[in-house]
Amino acid sequence: xxNKLFSENETHxxxxxxxxxxxxNGRWAKEKGRLRxxxxxNGVQAVRRAVAYAREHHIPYLTLYAFSSENWxxxxxxVSALMALFMQALKKESARLHKNNIRLxxxxxxNQFSDSLxxxxxxxxxxxxxxxxxxxxxxxxxxxRWDILQAAKRLANAHAKGExxxxxxxxxxxxxxxxxxxxxxxxxxxxxxxxxxxxxxSNFLLWQIAYAELFFTQILWPDFNxxxxxxxxxxxxxxxxRFGG
Numbered sequence: 001x002x003n004k005l006f007s008e009n010e011t012h013x014x015x016x017x018x019x020x021x022x023x024x025n026g027r028w029a030k031e032k033g034r035l036r037x038x039x040x041x042n043g044v045q046a047v048r049r050a051v052a053y054a055r056e057h058h059i060p061y062l063t064l065y066a067f068s069s070e071n072w073x074x075x076x077x078x079v080s081a082l083m084a085l086f087m088q089a090l091k092k093e094s095a096r097l098h099k100n101n102i103r104l105x106x107x108x109x110x111n112q113f114s115d116s117l118x119x120x121x122x123x124x125x126x127x128x129x130x131x132x133x134x135x136x137x138x139x140x141x142x143x144x145r146w147d148i149l150q151a152a153k154r155l156a157n158a159h160a161k162g163e164x165x166x167x168x169x170x171x172x173x174x175x176x177x178x179x180x181x182x183x184x185x186x187x188x189x190x191x192x193x194x195x196x197x198x199x200x201x202s203n204f205l206l207w208q209i210a211y212a213e214l215f216f217t218q219i220l221w222p223d224f225n226x227x228x229x230x231x232x233x234x235x236x237x238x239x240x241x242r243f244g245g
Contacts, residue, residue, distance in 0.1 A: 015190030015236055017061040019205055019212070020050060024196030024220030031220075037081040042222035044089055053229045055100055055134050061186050063137035065204050069109065069146055086140070087117050094124045101133035107182035108142030109150075137183065144206030151180035183208055191236045193229075195221045211243045 022043060029039030047064060054062040066086070072079060097104050106121045113121075155177070158164045179185055189205055189212040197218040201209070215232040217224075 013237070014057060014059060014233065015213075016059070016187045017063070017189045017208075018054065018059055018191045018193065018232075019063040019065070019189045019209065021065045021192070021194040021198075021202060021204055022046070022221040022224075023194060023198055025222060027196065028220040028222045036078055037085070039220075039222055040082060040085055044085070046221050046224040047089075048093075049225050050229060051097075051102065051134070051136060053226045054136075055102060057233070059134070061135050061137070063107075063139060063183070063189065063205065063208075065139045065142070065202075067108075067140045067142070068203060069141055069143035070203070072112070072141075083114070083117060087120060090117075090120045090124050094127055097124070097136070098128050098131065101131045103128045103131040103135045105135060105137045106140055107137050107147075108140045109146060110141065112141055135186065137186075139204070142182070142204075144201075144203045147182050147205070148207055150182070151177065154180050178207065181207060188212070191215060191232060193217070193232045195219050195224055195228075211241070213239050213241065 025039030025043045026036040027039070028042065029036050032038070050064070051062065053059075067082060071082075074082075094104075104124050106125065110118050110121065155164070155169075155172075159166075159169050178188075183205075186208075189209045191214075192201070192204075192209050192212045193215045194200075195217055197216065199214075199216050213236050215235050217228055217231070219228050
């Protein structure tokens with residue numbers, strides 16, 4: 001029996017869910033003799049291009065790896081600049097997202113963010129909650145292991161409170177468990193794109209990308225554009241997806 005997570009008809013279709021590891025901002029800035037934050041600022045333009053492509057080509061889910069749980073180890077000045085840029089982007093982009101019928105979700109552990117940033121995240125999520133053209137997940141202070149662990153904890157807490165019966169817990173399957181992940185009822189990732197030439201997953205969406213196709217490009221993130229996105233889609237559509245079969 002075929003896993004309910006997958007559809008036989010998706011082999012040569014557009015992916016339903018694309019995830020992008022946005023890598024190379026620092027190297028891009030260094031090549032130009034500028035500080036790393038200059039690369040991060042220009043990376044925001046690449047985010048706009050990626051979102052516009054997904055919206056235009058009717059890809060219903062796009063997840064962008066903006067800030068991993070390991071990124072706190074970076075120099076304090078860089079982290080502070082990233083947090084300020086994140087706040088600025090949320091303020092500037094909220095109206096644009098809403099106008100284009102795009103739903104924004106922030107996935108990850110928010111506890112380490114400032115109260116003001118957490119409040120702004122909640123405001124933009126509330127504003128765009130009913131939009132339907134595209135769900136844009138921004139993974140911030142996110143780690144794939146954390147995601148699976150927090151799902152298990154949420155499930156255990158629900159059982160302890162009597163919200164989940166012993167039988168339901170005993171009969172738990174993959175389709176039910178994934179509803180406790182940060183991506184909840186979204187489809188699994190079909191295509192992972194990573195820029196900058198690195199070829200690793202970096203603790204990103206470990207559960208959700210179990211059968212995803214991987215596309216690596218040498219392009220640094222600030223130079224990512226619609227043509228590179230299209231190359232990734234073309235590569236995806238040429239592949240024969242067997243899901244372990």
